[in-house]
Amino acid sequence: MKRAGGFTIIEVLIALAITGVLLAAAVAVLTGQTTSTAFQQSLHDIQSKLSAAIQNVNNGLLPNETQYTCTVSSSSSRAQLSPGTGAYGTNQGCIYLGVAAQVIVDSPNINFYTILGNQYTTDSDGNKVATSNLAGAMPTPASTGGTDATIALTDKYVPTGGAKLTATRYTDNTGKVVDKADIAGFYNDPGGSDSTDPQLLSLVYTGFRSAGVTPTNGLTECIRGDSGCTSQSMGHWYLCYQDATGQTSAYIDVTANAAGISAVIKNQTCPSAS
Numbered sequence: 472m473k474r475a476g477g478f479t480i481i482e483v484l485i486a487l488a489i490t491g492v493l494l495a496a497a498v499a500v501l502t503g504q505t506t507s508t509a510f511q512q513s514l515h516d517i518q519s520k521l522s523a524a525i526q527n528v529n530n531g532l533l534p535n536e537t538q539y540t541c542t543v544s545s546s547s548s549r550a551q552l553s554p555g556t557g558a559y560g561t562n563q564g565c566i567y568l569g570v571a572a573q574v575i576v577d578s579p580n581i582n583f584y585t586i587l588g589n590q591y592t593t594d595s596d597g598n599k600v601a602t603s604n605l606a607g608a609m610p611t612p613a614s615t616g617g618t619d620a621t622i623a624l625t626d627k628y629v630p631t632g633g634a635k636l637t638a639t640r641y642t643d644n645t646g647k648v649v650d651k652a653d654i655a656g657f658y659n660d661p662g663g664s665d666s667t668d669p670q671l672l673s674l675v676y677t678g679f680r681s682a683g684v685t686p687t688n689g690l691t692e693c694i695r696g697d698s699g700c701t702s703q704s705m706g707h708w709y710l711c712y713q714d715a716t717g718q719t720s721a722y723i724d725v726t727a728n729a730a731g732i733s734a735v736i737k738n739q740t741c742p743s744a745s
Contacts, residue, residue, distance in 0.1 A: 510714035510721075513579060513632025514736050517710075518723055520628050521572065521734040524583050528569040528657045529671055539613075539623065541565035543589050546599070549611040549695070550587040552623055566590045566602070568610050569658035569672075571694055573679075574710055576653070579634045585613040585624035586656065586694060603662040605672060610658070610694055619689040633715035640744055641675045642706035650744040652677050654693055655708050655725065657732060673705035673727040705732075711741030 539552040543564035550565040568588040574581050588608030594600045602608045611617070613624040641652040652675040660672045676693045678700040693700035708725040722741040725734045 507714070507719060509632040510634055510712075510719055511632075513630050513634035514712060514721055514723065516630045516632065517579065517581065517628075517634065518734045518736055520581065520630070521723070521725065524570050524572060524626075525657050525671075525732050525734070528659060531567060531659065539615075541587060541613075543591075546589065546591060546593040548589075549609050549617065550589060550613075551611075551617060552587075552613055552615045554615065564590055566608065566661065567659070568605070568608060568661075569656060571612065571654055571656045571676075571690065573654045573690060574636055574639060576636050576638065578636060579630045579632075579712075581628045581630075583626040583628065584622060584690060584694075586610050586658065587613050588661070601661070605658055605660060606696075608661050610656075612691055612694055614691070617691065619691050622690070634712045635715070636710060637713050637720075638709075638711040638741060640709040640711065640742060641677075644703060644706075646706065647745045648707075648709070648742050649677075652708060653679050654690065655705060656694065656702070671732060673708075673725075673732050674702040675705050675708055676700055676702045707742075709741055 539554060541550055541552055541564070543550050566588050568586045571584045571586055572581055573584065588605075588610050589602055590608075591599050592602050592607045612619075612622045615621045615623055638650065639652050640648050640650055643649050654676040656672075656674045656676065658672045658674070660670050679690070679693050691697075693702070696702065705725070705727040710723040710725070711720070712722060713720050720740050721736060721738045723734055724737055725732065
């Protein structure tokens, strides 16, 4: 017995159910691809920003120099800014040392702080001489008052794309992977003068505690080397990220060696602390 042309209600419902499943699967795939693309783009943006900041230090480019006057009252005082009109090359007591990058866990944001130093120091005979090392330059964040609240010349970078920093790690002097270094500094070496002496220094800082955390060791204290914060030469600085879903992980490996400083994306799980 032949059935008249057309579909039964049951056949229509089955077809609709199959179509719904296929549509849901397609949406899930497209959503996953979109999230993955946005995550990778965010990582590339962060990598590019870090690389550009390091390159600017290497080139000696001080942002917005003409908006401030920098002074050093004595060889035992740190460089300090005053708002006003300056000109390139007129701030003779100050030198541009470089930049400190502060990353923020549970956020993609990075703050870049301009670091200044003293061009001259005093030798054991009391003579004014050119600064020959980073410690002698008395590094300090560019500031109009010497505190975190008065820091100037800051670039607050807010990338898009859903990448979230989950942890920071670094390698210590023995090569051991250690947890938590939320600040790294990239500096011109006042004593670096030839190919055998690196002219770009990199440090990681530990012990940083933001406002509201006891004890407070702010950025200024860390860069200046005050109590509570320590610094060491950078081997690797690992910035560990996840996408918006928490399903995909990757990290940016900031590496310092004889060839220079580089920032490379690694699409794999962040190295674990030893």
